[in-house]
Amino acid sequence: MAVTIAQLEVVAFEVNRRAAIAVPIDAEQAFRRAADRETNPLAKYVLDAIVENAELAVLDQRPMCGDTGLPRYYVKAGNDVHLEGGFAALERALRAAVARATQEVKLRSNRVHPITRRNPGNNVGVFAPSIDYRFEPEGDWIEITAVHKGGLFGSDYRMLFPGDGTDGIKRFVVDTIASFHRRGLACPPAIVGVGIGGTKDQCFTLSKEAACLRLVGDRHPDPVVAQLEEEIYDLCTKTNMGVMGLKSDTPVADVHCEIAYAHTGGTPVAVSELCTAVRRSTARLYNDGRVEFREDPRWFSPYMRREGIDLTPAEAGRAIWAPAAVPEEATVN
Ligand code: SF4
The missing domain is CATH 3.30.360 (Dihydrodipicolinate Reductase; domain 2)
Known part of the structure; x- marks a missing residue:
């Protein structure tokens, strides 16, 4: 057969x-949690609207x-x-x-x-x-x-070096997220995908797959990578640059990192963001x-x-x- x-x-x-049409449940629940805990009234208003929009799309069967x-x-x-x-x-x-x-x-x-x-x-x-x-x-x-x-915004790439270490990776990712959110070039709270290692094109591919193809709340099975995911998530949260460029308690919904073995002389890193339209x-x-x-x-x-x-x-x-x-x-x- x-x-x-x-x-x-x-x-x-x-x-x-x-x-x-339907925002997947893991993402919808993440946006709901973000709305519930938001302390900035204006950001809470917008987050509530995001949740309501997701419900209405299913009710109306429209994108x-x-x-x-x-x-x-x-x-x-x-x-x-x-x-x-x-x-x-x-x-x-x-x-x-x-x-x-x-x-x-x-x-x-x-x-x-x-x-x-x-x-x-x-x-x-x-x-x-x-x-x-x-x-x-x-x-x-x-x-x-x-x-x-x-496909317009929210992605960036840099060749880092072994001496940059995990601090360099974290700085590049957080600088990128802060920059995009400050300039309105993303629709937060985003799911952030980080590709680390491999070739240039491989790390970009991995960053996009990490953003789009893993559930909110998922952690990498390698504890070293999982710890990095947690640390970058905490740093992104501290930027407080969230929905519609407003001060917010939830700038990002989650951070997922994927790795590939790299050239011994370099550490290519790429960042991709999946906006609130999780599809x-x-x-x-x-x-x-x-x-x-x-x-x-x-x-x-x-x-x-x-x-x-x-x-x-x-x-x-x-x-x-x-x-x-x-x-x-x-x-x-
Ligand atoms: S939420 Fe819609 S308008 Fe905003 S970045 Fe995503 S796809 Fe574009």
Whole structure:
């Protein structure tokens, strides 16, 4: 048996629809907590409005932000999945689903030719939507995660050096967040993703995945990285630069760091922010025709984060995704 292309098209459309409309529960709860504990009345008013907006979007079945960002996909395939038509057919289905979602869900047609500014009107074009792939050694399934993320602000990169140490990483990240929030170039409270190490492009990719594909409250399984996440979160909180540029107790909803082994002479670091429009939705399709929808992408796995040639039993046993208390049901249907 195989995952059929017809099924892929339907499911790919559905994850785009869910992503556009429903803020995932982990993020919505984080914004609710931020509103509840906010001590600045004006910031509290705006945070309450963010929560109310998320509720109304589900009630009205409409996109939760007028700017529906750039639709993109993260695809993870188990080694035993069978795809009717193979990966080329999958990519066609993913592109067709974005065109359909633009029309029917009313995604804003944001994608244009970068020089002529020609707008095809369906968010499909050269390298659009972008599709990133990862693989797992076992599994008769394929997972499709749709993410709608803005692409204008909130990201930066710097090559640091071993002598900069973790203090240098923290300073770069906090300076970047403070600068964007002061200039109004983000919609806080943001989820901050930090990519540390790897190549330049790898650390940027990791920072975006860390911001978009992990739940609020999730901590990295490596205690050294988890501690850094906590320390950066505390420092960002102390900036007090929050929603709409107002003084606020919750400038960021969470901080997620991902690492990759780096050149011995350098430490590339990249920062990405996911604004209050948290838009992600995941579906897993099995060879036998079953489909499961969920809000947790479960993107980073022990296999992805393995250190050696093979996954060791100790790595496989690490907790990898977040608080069991976070419900997995999609809230949009
Ligand atoms: S930054 Fe996010 S919340 Fe603000 S307008 Fe853009 S998509 Fe919407």
